[in-house]
Amino acid sequence: MNTSSKKGHRVAVVGGDGIGPEVVAEALKVIEAAGVKLDLTSFDLGGARYLRDGEVLSDATLDQLRQFDAILLGAVGTPDVPPGVIERGLLLKMRFELDLYINQRPFAGTAPGHTTPHEFVVIRENTEGSYAGEGGVLRKGTPHEVATQGSVNTARGVERCVRYAFELAAARTRKHLTLVHKTNVLTFAGDLWQRTFNQVAKDFPQVATAYNHVDAACIYFVQDPHRYDVIVTDNLFGDILTDLGGAVSGGIGVASSANLNPARTGPSMFEPVHGSAPDIVGTGKANPVAAILSAAHLLQFLGEDDAAAKLRKACETPVAGSTSEIGSEIARRVAK
Numbered sequence: 001m002n003t004s005s006k007k008g009h010r011v012a013v014v015g016g017d018g019i020g021p022e023v024v025a026e027a028l029k030v031i032e033a034a035g036v037k038l039d040l041t042s043f044d045l046g047g048a049r050y051l052r053d054g055e056v057l058s059d060a061t062l063d064q065l066r067q068f069d070a071i072l073l074g075a076v077g078t079p080d081v082p083p084g085v086i087e088r089g090l091l092l093k094m095r096f097e098l099d100l101y102i103n104q105r106p107f108a109g110t111a112p113g114h115t116t117p118h119e120f121v122v123i124r125e126n127t128e129g130s131y132a133g134e135g136g137v138l139r140k141g142t143p144h145e146v147a148t149q150g151s152v153n154t155a156r157g158v159e160r161c162v163r164y165a166f167e168l169a170a171a172r173t174r175k176h177l178t179l180v181h182k183t184n185v186l187t188f189a190g191d192l193w194q195r196t197f198n199q200v201a202k203d204f205p206q207v208a209t210a211y212n213h214v215d216a217a218c219i220y221f222v223q224d225p226h227r228y229d230v231i232v233t234d235n236l237f238g239d240i241l242t243d244l245g246g247a248v249s250g251g252i253g254v255a256s257s258a259n260l261n262p263a264r265t266g267p268s269m270f271e272p273v274h275g276s277a278p279d280i281v282g283t284g285k286a287n288p289v290a291a292i293l294s295a296a297h298l299l300q301f302l303g304e305d306d307a308a309a310k311l312r313k314a315c316e317t318p319v320a321g322s323t324s325e326i327g328s329e330i331a332r333r334v335a336k
């Protein structure tokens with residue numbers, strides 16, 4: 001894989017739907033201001049494309065995406081497409097097929113009612129759990145309809161996720177990792193997660209560990225976020241917890257995420273946590289900071305650590321204004 005900045009990293013850009021293209025344009029503006037040369041290729045994908053010609057994410061397009069060093073994605077989904085078509089067919093297909101098994105979502109902010117800022121990161125398993133698509137429906141539309149939707153947890157899938165979280169925790173100042181699950185009710189999956197966690201912990205004696213049930217974690221996110229450093233959790237708990245994380249850390253407009261293939265067998269994908277927000281498209285109300293912070297992680301993953309640090313620093317002090325005003329101000333700070 002090419003990680004030399006002289007040649008220009010090859011980055012696939014999927015602006016997507018709604019505010020996706022608006023926030024991605026600002027992220028690219030800021031990357032350019034940081035002096036990083038990217039070799040960009042745009043892909044027209046998302047709900048609008050699907051409505052036009054039926055393509056969600058074909059295997060041929062997926063094979064093209066595999067050739068890139070990274071993917072920057074804005075947001076996908078439109079209200080005109082039935083639920084699941086774009087989510088499963090595009091986003092989850094990308095996560096599963098490119099084996100983006102880590103969804104890393106950092107949070108920093110001051111929770112409502114608190115005076116001191118907190119900083120923590122959620123590591124969400126990104127290829128299994130209830131997202132795997134296990135289950136089905138019988139006798140649909142009848143009074144006897146049966147719908148099942150299982151949670152798939154493999155020893156290998158859980159282990160590599162938990163190990164990544166320990167490695168991350170070990171590299172941080174606090175060196176603290178919390179497993180979040182629901183081991184008191186989901187006894188089969190919970191037991192696999194807990195045993196794996198305990199086993200991997202033996203390789204990281206320098207990392208202090210804790211366990212929270214997911215419902216209790218929701219209380220702590222609001223009342224005592226300072227207790228967290230790194231959290232590791234399954235796919236669905238991670239989805240829900242990271243929206244809450246955004247809500248207690250400056251809002252969903254600044255919540256960034258990285259869908260990582262740490263083994264680097266293909267490109268990783270970087271996207272804001274927020275969706276396509278069709279209600280505010282074209283109004284200039286979209287906050288590009290989540291996309292810019294996602295771009296910062298992209299740069300870091302490509303070895304552009306200095307530029308990544310510049311982007312993060314430039315986002316520390318909030319900017320007021322329209323989408324492009326915020327992007328331009330952050331670009332100005334980065335270029336200084």
Ligand code: IPM
Binds near residue numbers: 087088239
């Ligand atoms: C997210 C989103 C996705 C998810 C949806 C759009 C499939 O909510 O990235 O958190 O559930 O993972």
Ligand code: MN
Binds near residue numbers: 239240243
């Ligand atoms: Mn979500």
